[in-house]
Amino acid sequence: MFWNYNCPECHRPTSVDWTHREAEAVCRRCAKTHYPPTPHEDHYAYIDELKWPPELEEAVISLRGAICAVPGCYGEHTTLVFRTPPTEGGQTSVDNLVPVCARHAVSKGNRRWEEWIVEARQEMADQKRDAPKFEVTITRHDAKPETPAAEFAAPLPGLMLPLATMRTPRPPKTSGTGQPLAEIKLAVPFLRGPSSRITFNYDWKMLKSGKCQVFLLAWPRGDDPDISLLGGPKYPGFQIAKDHLGVKDEKGNNEMELRLPDSPGGRWTAAVAVLDQGCDFQLTEYALAATR
Numbered sequence: 252m253f254w255n256y257n258c259p260e261c262h263r264p265t266s267v268d269w270t271h272r273e274a275e276a277v278c279r280r281c282a283k284t285h286y287p288p289t290p291h292e293d294h295y296a297y298i299d300e301l302k303w304p305p306e307l308e309e310a311v312i313s314l315r316g317a318i319c320a321v322p323g324c325y326g327e328h329t330t331l332v333f334r335t336p337p338t339e340g341g342q343t344s345v346d347n348l349v350p351v352c353a354r355h356a357v358s359k360g361n362r363r364w365e366e367w368i369v370e371a372r373q374e375m376a377d378q379k380r381d382a383p384k385f386e387v388t389i390t391r392h393d394a395k396p397e398t399p400a401a402e403f404a405a406p407l408p409g410l411m412l413p414l415a416t417m418r419t420p421r422p423p424k425t426s427g428t429g430q431p432l433a434e435i436k437l438a439v440p441f442l443r444g445p446s447s448r449i450t451f452n453y454d455w456k457m458l459k460s461g462k463c464q465v466f467l468l469a470w471p472r473g474d475d476p477d478i479s480l481l482g483g484p485k486y487p488g489f490q491i492a493k494d495h496l497g498v499k500d501e502k503g504n505n506e507m508e509l510r511l512p513d514s515p516g517g518r519w520t521a522a523v524a525v526l527d528q529g530c531d532f533q534l535t536e537y538a539l540a541a542t543r
């Protein structure tokens with residue numbers, strides 16, 4: 252298997268054996284020594300086989316993210332597909348490979364990306380129209396129209412990232428011990444871009460005297476954290492919790508902030524969960540924002 256690229260010295264096509272790509276090479280054209288580019292450095296360099304090595308897949312994922320590249324699909328990538336099929340001259344290069352989910356890999360088949368994406372987009376749009384909507388909204392108890400959270404979000408320094416359409420939360424898993432379980436109140440997959448800080452500002456009210464915990468949590472998009480472990484020492488993800496202890500009809504406002512490390516592709520899902528221990532806790536108004 253050969254790694255084909257343009258010589259950094261004379262800019263003409265040359266190649267090395269893939270297994271020698273990290274060693275110093277001599278150009279076939281100009282005879283100058285150089286180090287071949289890595290897949291990260293040269294997105295047009297290609298190998299002469301249809302099955303890409305893991306190094307190429309890693310470069311594609313770091314460039315395009317680990318989520319299916321079809322707009323509107325948040326499926327985790329399971330494979331790569333060729334933008335231009337090899338039968339039409341497409342190369343096995345970072346530039347010509349795109350991450351997709353299993354379903355879209357099958358649906359694309361051997362078609363050109365540009366030709367197929369029109370159909371895939373339409374299909375996603377039809378699904379979205381038919382599915383129940385889970386827009387992130389500010390719920391108020393008065394008659395004002397609902398406002399998207401992204402517009403309402405408190406102005407924070409730094410870049411405000413767009414909030415995507417909320418996905419249907421999974422039904423809570425039962426603990427089997429009669430213990431109350433945390434319930435996901437909202438979940439937002441962030442569209443793109445690095446976010447290192449998530450803030451949740453909320454007004455709360457409790458209808459009965461008692462206590463509860465509010466959790467702000469985040470996980471790399473595509474992970475599937477076990478929410479039934481929330482509040483315990485075994486919960487593995489990033490979380491911050493706030494305890495509320497109050498009396499009937501007590502109200503208040505609180506802000507929580509979660510700082511995050513780098514995620515692959517900077518993509519996180521953020522969620523808010525409430526573990527209600529009998530106080531009938533209400534989030535009356537809230538804003539969730541992600542910033543750098």
Ligand SMILES: [Zn+2]
Pocket residue numbers: 258259260261262263265278279280281282283
């Ligand atoms: Zn050369």
Ligand SMILES: [Zn+2]
Pocket residue numbers: 319320321324325326351352353354355
């Ligand atoms: Zn997909």
